[in-house]
Amino acid sequence: MSRRGVLRGGAVAGAAVAAGALGVPAAASAHEHYKEGSLRTDLLLHNGRIHTMDAQQRVVSVLAVQDGRIVYAGSNEGAARRLFEGKAPAVNLRGRTAIPGLIDCHNHVVLMGNRPGYHTPLENAYSVADVQRTYRERARHTPRGKFITTIGGFHFNQFQEVRLPTLAELDAAVPDHPVYLSIGFTGPSATNTLGKKFFEAVSPAVTVGANGSIAGGQETGKATLALRRALTDDDRRRSALDAMAYAVSLGATTHLDQGAFQKTDSPSDGAAHEDNYTMNLPFLQLFDEGKGTIRLRINFLHQDTDTNVTTLTQRIQNAFKFFGNDMVRTGAIGEFIAASYFGGPVFLEAARKTAKARWRVEVHSLTGTDFQTQIQAFEAVDAEIGIKDLRWVIAHVPRISVEYLDRLKAVGGGVNLTGYQYLAGTGPTSGPPFRTIVDHGIPAGMSSDGMQIAPMNPWIHAYYATTGRNALGNQINAGQQISRQELLHLYTRANQWFLGGDDEDQLGSLEVGRLGDVVVLSDDYFTVPDDKLRNLRSVLTVVGGAVVHDTGDVR
Incomplete structure (x- = not known):
């Protein structure tokens, strides 16, 4: 089978990219376009259906990126070409659908x-x-x-x-x-x-x-x-390149990473265990060499078990929030701030220390009660210190209620959502309550939580959020479906809220002045049948104007 044939093969498309056919070459091709910690180059896309996801939900046919930033989004190709004096590489999309690079705000x-x-x-x-x-x-x-x-x-x-x-x-x-x-x-x-x-x-x-x-x-x-x-440093670097190549093959260009459970080097470690103090090094080395092809945002996970919260304290004293550049930057404390993630004295002290340092917090909720004690702790810290400007987040929230959405919103918080129930959920109301949350108006975004108990593939999460059906095809989230437009909003424009710092108003939509991250899709996201939605892929992924993934389907 040809590489292009594999990429079009649906079930094996994503794995073919990660197989190395495109991983290292894609990263190497972007290397020359690094400038001062950013991917920056020029590119003109024309003759497409380009969904800008701006405030007016404009669909344009021409997009121009110059030195990594968008300089034109409209339908006058001549005007766009004049900005480059005829020197920019141009790609004819031949009517294909393009969207902003997806932001995965929790993976x-x-x-x-x-x-x-x-x-x-x-x-x-x-x-x-x-x-x-x-x-x-x-x-x-x-x-x-x-x-x-x-x-x-x-x-x-x-x-x-x-x-x-x-x-x-x-x-x-x-x-x-x-x-x-x-x-x-x-x-x-x-x-x-x-x-x-x-x-x-x-x-x-x-x-x-x-x-x-x-x-x-x-x-x-x-x-x-x-x-x-048996892992070596070289193995980890190769695997990191593969992970980035797979991500951009799906159209996910910005990733807010949530860390890992601290490894013990024993059989008790699972797929979610690693060394939180060294696991980022392969990625940082690749970014330092100009080989990073995604935008990586790093949260710091902590699981202290006593009220001294020693590791969290050391992190706050020795790290900076939102520190880095366009390609790689630190984020918040999370998705655990203490081992007792659902609340209690250790959780409360961790929240208090993080608030005093003015850091963001992210925790996760999986049950029908844990979000209640978490939000109660947020309220206590807000009353004592004030957190309304910090954008504290609760992730997953499969069982959250309207009452507690109101209370979380009142302290300036938000929720990010995943379709993790797609794989093993059984329903009948597996959650999260997408419809309720979107209608509520609390800051909300979409994520994958990939890839332990959930896929990294955003199009599988789009399928679950818009149909409520699990991997077996059973309806497990009845009445909570959202539209494809709403889902795409959660994966793009809405998700910039969760990044904070200098990322505000830089990503999530295709507007003049923002970073030029664009994804050209294998099919029309808005019209492809539900059973084909999960197989959607990128045929061309652009980060800062630089092509980081290209199947050859557009020229």
Whole structure:
């Protein structure tokens, strides 16, 4: 199969990009366009349906980017060309739909970039045969004998067989590479013959079934630990490049990363564990070399267990909020500010210290009561110190009520939303209450929370938010659907609210003066049938006027 054929293949499109066919070349091609910490170059896009997502929701046909910033958005191609004196590279979109670069305001792209092996997303695989095709393509770009892995971001619910592939099925696809795939935080997992041989020889040995199955929990923990112990700095840099390449292939250009649970280097670690103090280094090295192709915003996760909140205190004393440049910048404290994320004295003291330092806070809510105690703590800190100007955030909120939306809004807070229930949710009201929140008027944005228990792919989250259907096709969020226009607003213009600092009014819409981040889509987002929405991709991704992803479908 040709590369273009794979990219158009729907179920295997995303993984093909991460397979290395476009990862390193895309990053290298952007290198020459770095200037003082930003991707900046010139580009003219014309003959398209370019949704600006500005306040008037304008749709234009021409967009001009000069030195990384938008200088024209309208329908007069001649006027745009005169700005460059005929010297700008021009791309004829031939009627394709273009949108602002998507902002993912809550994910774990840095964890994805530290995955062991040649990590291969399976978010758009819908059968065992799709997994096999994806892995065969990945193997074409992977050195013989190296592990092909998929850790998180998918679930067997999305496969028509509703199970993981067997050892024999994985052997048939990639006989010359060990394979390891694991769902969620702690499995269960599966491997092939070469992987089984590896895992049974490590210490502590992993129990692998004759069919390649690895039980969830400690057995999966041992397998993941063994792979992590083999990671080198070069491996992490390569994986970080792959993660960025995959992100821009989906059209997600700005990522607010939420950190990880601090690793213990034991089988108790899951897919969401890493070293919070070193995990960003591969990305920072790549940005320092001018090879970063996404805009990365870094939150700092803390899980202190006593009211001294020692690590949080040290972070606040030794780091700066919103510090960096257009490409990489620090963010807030979150998505955990204490181990007791739902409230209590440690949570309250962490919130108090963060408020005194005037930092943003982000925490997450997963139950029907945790948001109540969190917001009560926010109110207490607001009464004592004042937080209304800090934009404190609660993420996910599958069960939040109107009463507590009112209370959170009253202290200047907002919510970010994910479709994480798509993979394993069962309903009938799995949440979050998209419709209620959009109608409420509280600051709200869209995110993926990828990729442990949720996909990174924004178009899967668009599918869930607009249909309420899970990976099995069942309706699990009835009455809470929003329109595609509303969803796109949450992923673009609305999401700048969550970035803060110098990002305000720089991203999220295609307006003169803003950074030139544009995505040209494989199909029309507004008209593609629901069952095709999840397969949407970028055919051309532009960051600061520089092309960071190009399938060759437009010239």
